[in-house]
Amino acid sequence: MSSKILLIDDDDRFAGLVKRALLAEGYQVDIAEDGLSGLAQFTENSPDLVVLDWILPGMDGLEVCRRIRQVGTQPILMLTGKESTKDRVLGLDAGADDYMVKPYETEELMARIRALLRRTQLDQSIIYTFGDLTLDTSTRQALRNGRVIHLTAKEYDLLEIFIRNPRKVMTREVIFDRVWGYDFGGESNVLDVYIRYLRQKLESNKESKLIYTVRGVGYVLKEKE
Incomplete structure (x- = not known):
């Protein structure tokens, strides 16, 4: 919310x-x-x-x-x-x-x-849930179907942005600003690399896809298409 x-x-x-x-x-x-x-x-x-x-x-x-x-x-x-x-x-x-x-x-x-x-x-424990995915902001722990997902700091920040804004397309510019604090520029692929890492961890047990690419715009967390 x-x-x-x-x-x-x-x-x-x-x-x-x-x-x-x-x-x-x-x-x-x-x-x-x-x-x-x-x-x-x-x-x-x-x-x-x-x-x-x-x-x-x-x-x-x-x-x-x-x-x-x-x-x-x-x-x-x-x-x-x-x-x-x-x-x-x-x-x-x-x-x-x-x-x-x-x-x-x-x-x-x-x-x-x-x-x-x-x-x-930081003083509040907020637990976000999207389908079988859960994110606890107090422990910075992510779970999918009860399975602990081990995330780096940047991967966690990315996932928190998506789960706080489910089904909302997050532009590359907004993601860069909120996670890295500035825009790397349109030619950088650093965001795409981190998204790939995050997807691999979220889907390591062959779970359904959660993060989708919106070409030319950014990414969105949503249910299976």
């Missing part, structure tokens, strides 16, 4: 740009245009992460941050135009886990969000 992100910002144009970038990464996104509605949505929807502006109508972002911290432990990323060192200290002391200044680079924002979510997920 994709992570839910609550974006609290009163600038419609800016919020729209951030939302589109988040949706492109596969996140679910809710938007609140002021502090009070942001708190209400936080309580109602229980997001996995909050992206919070400082300057908001009515209740400002610092107070919103403090109130969220009173009731929840979800990571908060402050994304604001206030850029002084004092502002950063105030934001972090109010309970923010990270602080970014506008204007920002989309790639850096996405990377920081991924890092915050990873940090949170």
Whole structure:
């Protein structure tokens, strides 16, 4: 299941740009245009992460941050135009886990969000299941029909991307970004090599194929065709 992100910002144009970038990464996104509605949505929807502006109508972002911290432990990323060192200290002391200044680079924002979510997920044991395949994020162990599949770190990261996004085509660019942190370029075959290794391990007992190639796009985890 994709992570839910609550974006609290009163600038419609800016919020729209951030939302589109988040949706492109596969996140679910809710938007609140002021502090009070942001708190209400936080309580109602229980997001996995909050992206919070400082300057908001009515209740400002610092107070919103403090109130969220009173009731929840979800990571908060402050994304604001206030850029002084004092502002950063105030934001972090109010309970923010990270602080970014506008204007920002989309790639850096996405990377920081991924890092915050990873940090949170390390404290949680999530077990994903797809057919006869199981992945335990706390032990980083994969099982197929009860058989332990011994994976390298990169093979595990690849499999986690697929099982978190079943039946969804994952583009080569997205996979490179999430597993290696950058794009090797269109001519690199490193991804194809790792996919081949992963398939061999998943199908070593002649089990059905799980990872399919979508030519010119990427790969998808799905049921047997």
